[in-house]
Amino acid sequence: MPLKDSGWWDDFFPAFRPYFGLISEKQTNAQVRYIMKKLNLKPGMKFLDCACGIGRISLPLAKKGVRVTGVDITQSYLDELSKRAKRKGLKINVARADMRRINYYSEFDADGNLGGSFGYFEKESDNRLVLKKMYRALKPGGKFMLHVINRDWIMANYQTRDWQKVADTKMMEERHFDYRTSTNYATWHIIKDGREESFNLSVRIYSFHELIAMFESVGFTDIEGYGSINDDPISRDSVMTYIFGSKPKGK
C-alpha cells in the first residue's frame, strides 16, 4: 500500500526487481569493501542504508559484522531482504519509510544512499531534505556516502532508448532529458510472459559541483568525490560517482 507521499516509485520499483540481476556479486562485493574502507566501518558499528532495496549492500555488510538498518519504501523488497537475512542468520533492522521522512538523530557511525537512489523528487527542497536526514542520522564525526550516476557521463553518452534482458524479463527504456531542470524523464516498458507494463519516471540528475553545494548546505564538511572504487578523479568518463561528506565532531 502506498505511503502518504506517493509517487512514480510506488508502481515502478516492484516491477524493477529483475534489474538487480544485472549486478554481479563480484561488483557488489567490491563496492562493499570500498564502503567499509572509505566509511571506516568496523564490525559492531552502526550503518544506515537508505534506500536499501533488496539488501544488495545491507546483507554483505551485516555478514561482515556491521549493525545495519535498512530503510526502503518498497514493501516487497523489505520482505525479501528480511527473508534472506533470516536464512543467512543475519540480524538487520528493517523499516519502511519514504527517505524524506526518516527521523534518526545521531545514531549511526556511517550512512549511505547507494546504487542511484537519489534525485527522485521533483522539488529541489525534497532532494535536499534526503541529504539533511542522512546528515542528522549520523553521530558527530560520522561519514556519509552518496553513490549516484555522473551527470557529465550521461551528457556525453546520452541515448534516447536502451534495453536490457534479465532472465525471462525484457526492460526497455525510452528517455528524454530536460536541460532546463536537469531531469531525466523516462518510460520503462517491462515485458514478461508476453505481458507489457509501462512506467513513467523522472530523476533529477545532479552534477558533482551541485552536489558539493547541496552537501555543504546541510552541514557536511570534508566533501570529496571519486569516479570509481579506485578513487579515480571524477571526469566525464566516470559512469558512477562516489561522494562523501562528514558530520563534524561536536555537532
Ligand SMILES: C[S@@+](CC[C@H](N)C(=O)[O-])C[C@H]1O[C@@H](n2cnc3c(N)ncnc32)[C@H](O)[C@@H]1O
Ligand atoms: C535503484 S534502487 C537501489 C537500491 C539499493 N541501494 C542498491 O544499491 O541495490 C532504489 C531504491 O530506492 C527505493 N525508493 C524509491 N523511492 C523511495 C522513497 N521515496 N523513499 C524510500 N525509498 C525509495 C526503491 O524501492 C529502491 O529500492
